[in-house]
Amino acid sequence: MKIKKYEKTRNYVIDRFYGELKYFDIEEEYKRQANQFEEKLDNLKTKLEVLEKYGRQIQVDVEDIIEKGFQIKNARRGIIETVTFSLIAISILTLYIFLTNALGVKFLVASQLTLSILLPWVVVLFSVIAKRKGEII
């Protein structure tokens, strides 16, 4: 029981030392031990300060890592774009085949005609938008 209480006191001292506990009641018989333990914590802190003075010999080329990071990022983006493009293209073609099958050859002819008439205008529209964006930038 005594050992348990002593351990509990030491735990509270640690909590207080690290600013996690503002106040706690220490039983009279453990006060001296708590003070001694707090002194040990102070000594430990002083001793560990030595770690802040050394160990800074590690050299890291930040710019080189950033360059590598951007390369990996761009490569990943390229893969994602290719996969997305392929998926969209496959989906459109599948849909086209499915609709042609369901609606007959008339759908194929009508859609081809519509696309051949509309597509040049769409391209013109996109090129105008792209040109305007370029001027703004």
Next chain:
Amino acid sequence: MRLDELRLINEAKRGNKEALTRLIEENIDILIGFVFKMTGDSHLSQDIVQETLLKAIINLDKFLPKAKFSTWLIKIAINVYRDYLKKNKKESSLEESLKASEQSVEESAISNHEYSQILATIQSLPYKFRVVFILKHFYGYKYNEIAKILHCPVGTVRSRLHYAVKFLIDELKRKGILDNEDKKI
């Protein structure tokens, strides 16, 4: 989070290399210090810091500026180091890790004996206690912040810190490092 840091993060997210360089350079000392204290080995630290930074740059878009950038870097470094430990099964036994850390400290040619002893003692702490102790003692994180970083309950963080502190005091006393200080008093 400082406004300046937030601005740098936003710029870096937009692909501004200069902002990213500044952001990393402002936080790299904290990262290096943390990793070195965790590993006690300058070569291993260099590898872990490089991998951490690479992962941070690649995943920068996922970073939400709720916490400091340095905290995010430390979080990544913890994961990188944990993966390293898993791959290398470095935590097989406490004695082994103590031996290894003592060797690595010797290899790093640091003449200060006490420094080597203290670093080796910290390395002899098992990983889960060491990480809590370093985050609390050297970086002053609150229990709940450490719990968030390590994804564990606050009570676990508290008990791990208690164990780590008592272990370090006992070990440094056994090595005559803390006793000497007591005698001086």
